[in-house]
Amino acid sequence: MEGIQLAAQVTPWLASGRTLFLIIHFLGITGFAYIVAMRLVPLLRAQRDLRFDRPLARLGKVLKFGLAQWKHPRYRTAGILHIFIFAGFICLVLRAFSVLIVGISETFVMPGLSGRAGPIYNIITDYAATVVFLCMFIAIVRRLIFRPARYAVPEKFGKAHTADAIFLLALIAILMVADSLFAAARAAGQVQQGQAVELLAAGSLPWMLKGLLSSSSVSALRDFYFGAYLLHEVTFYFLLCYRPFGIQFHVETSLFNLYFAKLERGTVKPVKYGVSDEQLDQVKSFGVKKFEDFTWKHMLDFYSCADCGRCSDNCPANAVGRPLSPRFITTKARDYAFQHYPVFGKSNNHKPLIGGIYSEDEIWSCTTCGACEEECPLLVEYIDKIVDLRRGMIDDGNVPQSLQKPLKALESRGNPYGKMEKKRADWANAKDFRQTCPVKTLDGKNKADTLYFVDSVTSFDDRIQSIGRATAKILDHVGENFGILGAAEKDSGHEVRRFGEETLFMALRDHNADAINASGVKRIVTADPHAYNALKHDYKDMPPVEHISQVMASEVKSGKIKFNAIENGNNVYTYHDPCYLGRHNQVYDDPRNVLDAIPGLKRVEMSRSRDRSFCCGGGGLALFYEPNEEQRMGVKRVQMAAEAGANVIVTACPFCMVNIEDAIKVAGMEGKMTAIDLAELAEKQIVCESPVLEAMGAAEIRQENVAGR
Ligand code: SF4
Numbered sequence: 001m002e003g004i005q006l007a008a009q010v011t012p013w014l015a016s017g018r019t020l021f022l023i024i025h026f027l028g029i030t031g032f033a034y035i036v037a038m039r040l041v042p043l044l045r046a047q048r049d050l051r052f053d054r055p056l057a058r059l060g061k062v063l064k065f066g067l068a069q070w071k072h073p074r075y076r077t078a079g080i081l082h083i084f085i086f087a088g089f090i091c092l093v094l095r096a097f098s099v100l101i102v103g104i105s106e107t108f109v110m111p112g113l114s115g116r117a118g119p120i121y122n123i124i125t126d127y128a129a130t131v132v133f134l135c136m137f138i139a140i141v142r143r144l145i146f147r148p149a150r151y152a153v154p155e156k157f158g159k160a161h162t163a164d165a166i167f168l169l170a171l172i173a174i175l176m177v178a179d180s181l182f183a184a185a186r187a188a189g190q191v192q193q194g195q196a197v198e199l200l201a202a203g204s205l206p207w208m209l210k211g212l213l214s215s216s217s218v219s220a221l222r223d224f225y226f227g228a229y230l231l232h233e234v235t236f237y238f239l240l241c242y243r244p245f246g247i248q249f250h251v252e253t254s255l256f257n258l259y260f261a262k263l264e265r266g267t268v269k270p271v272k273y274g275v276s277d278e279q280l281d282q283v284k285s286f287g288v289k290k291f292e293d294f295t296w297k298h299m300l301d302f303y304s305c306a307d308c309g310r311c312s313d314n315c316p317a318n319a320v321g322r323p324l325s326p327r328f329i330t331t332k333a334r335d336y337a338f339q340h341y342p343v344f345g346k347s348n349n350h351k352p353l354i355g356g357i358y359s360e361d362e363i364w365s366c367t368t369c370g371a372c373e374e375e376c377p378l379l380v381e382y383i384d385k386i387v388d389l390r391r392g393m394i395d396d397g398n399v400p401q402s403l404q405k406p407l408k409a410l411e412s413r414g415n416p417y418g419k420m421e422k423k424r425a426d427w428a429n430a431k432d433f434r435q436t437c438p439v440k441t442l443d444g445k446n447k448a449d450t451l452y453f454v455d456s457v458t459s460f461d462d463r464i465q466s467i468g469r470a471t472a473k474i475l476d477h478v479g480e481n482f483g484i485l486g487a488a489e490k491d492s493g494h495e496v497r498r499f500g501e502e503t504l505f506m507a508l509r510d511h512n513a514d515a516i517n518a519s520g521v522k523r524i525v526t527a528d529p530h531a532y533n534a535l536k537h538d539y540k541d542m543p544p545v546e547h548i549s550q551v552m553a554s555e556v557k558s559g560k561i562k563f564n565a566i567e568n569g570n571n572v573y574t575y576h577d578p579c580y581l582g583r584h585n586q587v588y589d590d591p592r593n594v595l596d597a598i599p600g601l602k603r604v605e606m607s608r609s610r611d612r613s614f615c616c617g618g619g620g621l622a623l624f625y626e627p628n629e630e631q632r633m634g635v636k637r638v639q640m641a642a643e644a645g646a647n648v649i650v651t652a653c654p655f656c657m658v659n660i661e662d663a664i665k666v667a668g669m670e671g672k673m674t675a676i677d678l679a680e681l682a683e684k685q686i687v688c689e690s691p692v693l694e695a696m697g698a699a700e701i702r703q704e705n706v707a708g709r
């Protein structure tokens with residue numbers, strides 16, 4: 001090529017082009033390696049985290065959430081923008097490396113791109129560079145002018161990273177321009193010299209720039225060519241080395257973060273990985289107190305967060321003005337890591353996290369609903385970190401006043417109300433109920449196939465006991481040979497564990513597990529999603545567990561359950577997904593199928609339903625905790641139901657029932673809105689079979705049950 005030289009041959013300054021670019025490569029690569037190594041220092045000092053199992057499942061996460069960008073379309077505009085940017089980057093990877101190498105080896109062609117594939121690939125990447133450039137422009141305008149509310153940073157959570165985000169977006173835009181200008185100048189030079197012209201994609205950025213350069217002299221084109229190349233090199237390496245200082249570090253870390261993401265829903269991490277329950281008494285300090293108490297994966301989460309705000313946008317605690325917004329749990333920790341583990345200089349000043357970057361109220365405000373984790377496109381985890389921070393506070397004796405009494409009662413009586421153990425089965429002993437549905441206690445003499453695990457709120461709360469009776473009647477109706485543990489049952493410990501009291505949880509779990517194993521049952525049914533989640537995920541080697549909505553759905557299908565038509569055809573029902581049935585265990589359809597099987601029942605969906613369900617305010621011990629908030633979560637939920645046009649909220653969780661009924665009163669909607677549990681509604685509507693058959697079936701079961709009492 002005469003008149004216009006390849007970048008490597010240009011010697012406008014002291015060094016030859018090749019030497020100059022070699023130096024840039026060397027500085028860029030060693031600089032990046034050094035910065036990343038320094039960023040890894042806190043991870044090396046972090047706690048263990050066992051994330052190296054099940055490589056295929058992990059690879060599946062990378063493919064689904066990384067390459068297929070699974071969660072991005074949940075936010076349409078930002079999601080589509082991100083998909084285009086990501087796809088553009090994927091297309092441009094080979095081109096970027098080819099361009100980098102051309103500076104030191106001008107005849108270099110990427111293997112596989114020397115034949116016909118080369119021009120096709122060039123056309124694809126011309127468009128890719130154009131799309132990425134346009135997306136950067138739109139993203140900058142969005143950040144500056146049409147900024148979604150979720151990007152805002154309230155003063156209490158620190159400072160916004162807007163300038164940083166815009167700077168990085170602008171750098172990527174410059175990189176795309178430099179890449180396109182480089183290709184455009186080369187093509188324009190080829191035209192000027194009558195050589196075979198490299199094809200540029202019509203309408204693309206390089207194509208447009210080539211048009212602009214077409215009347216330039218050969219020497220000007222040579223300067224453009226060299227300048228664009230230099231700009232590309234410098235911007236590329238600057239971007240590479242600058243990203244680990246801010247939110248764009250997620251570009252490097254996110255695929256790793258997806259690979260090492262948590263595989264099991266509904267679980268809580270152990271106090272320490274690799275330390276068995278029996279060895280726990282040798283552990284000197286529980287939970288997270290200082291930054292290095294986080295696991296390396298949790299630190300990787302901090303680096304991988306893209307600061308998109310989706311987690312906080314869906315967090316019910318944030319929505320009602322509690323002092324918690326999950327995004328800032330991450331960004332504050334990342335700022336901490338950057339400040340205390342600097343790239344240049346020694347790590348320093350390891351202050352406690354609570355009182356340092358987090359407040360106590362912030363950490364107690366979480367209901368562990370899981371909405372943040374469900375929404376995060378990068379699978380950043382929150383619940384385990386929050387539970388670990390609570391473990392740390394509990395270990396230091398730092399328990400909120402309002403939780404001290406229920407925790408003590410759980411320790412001494414096995415329930416948060418401090419009621420006598422022998423009263424646990426009182427709900428089943430009401431005379432009129434006992435006559436229609438005798439419930440046997442599996443106390444060694446009595447055996448049954450199925451255990452109905454009742455748990456504390458249903459056992460002791462006067463209003464909620466009706467859910468227990470409805471559940472028992474449904475089990476009775478479908479001919480289930482079932483019983484309860486009675487006084488031998490203690491609280492499942494589900495919330496105790498999530499409030500950070502691991503040793504108390506272990507005591508409750510071990511007691512219940514012994515009682516369940518001694519009962520000899522083959523399966524467990526519960527109407528409480530918290531107990532369901534605990535028995536399924538927190539306990540070990542239990543018989544299979546089902547929620548009553550699953551039992552009902554399958555018996556509706558089998559034909560054992562049939563419903564009478566709804567009496568009041570004017571009622572409009574909506575189903576509220578309890579967090580520990582829906583998000584944590586993916587039971588979305590069974591409760592809806594039961595409702596839809598009731599003839600004449602009109603059902604509408606709330607705007608936030610299924611995996612975007614809005615927490616009612618938290619179950620278990622959250623009932624006793626009094627957070628700072630502007631509004632109750634339950635009130636917000638009731639308003640959502642009203643907005644959907646419903647006047648009956650159906651739920652499938654005793655805690656939701658407590659919160660929602662309370663919220664209806666607080667919202668002044670008594671008479672306009674009611675709440676009912678799915679089991680209560682189903683039991684009310686169930687068709688009793690022909691009197692003769694019913695009498696025969698019921699008589700058999702009752703005989704057995706009565707004999708067992
Ligand atoms: S689990 Fe729920 S309450 Fe807790 S931070 Fe996440 S979204 Fe907020």
Ligand code: SF4
Nearest residue numbers: 305306308309311376
């Ligand atoms: S944690 Fe996830 S959802 Fe939240 S801001 Fe970061 S990337 Fe977005």
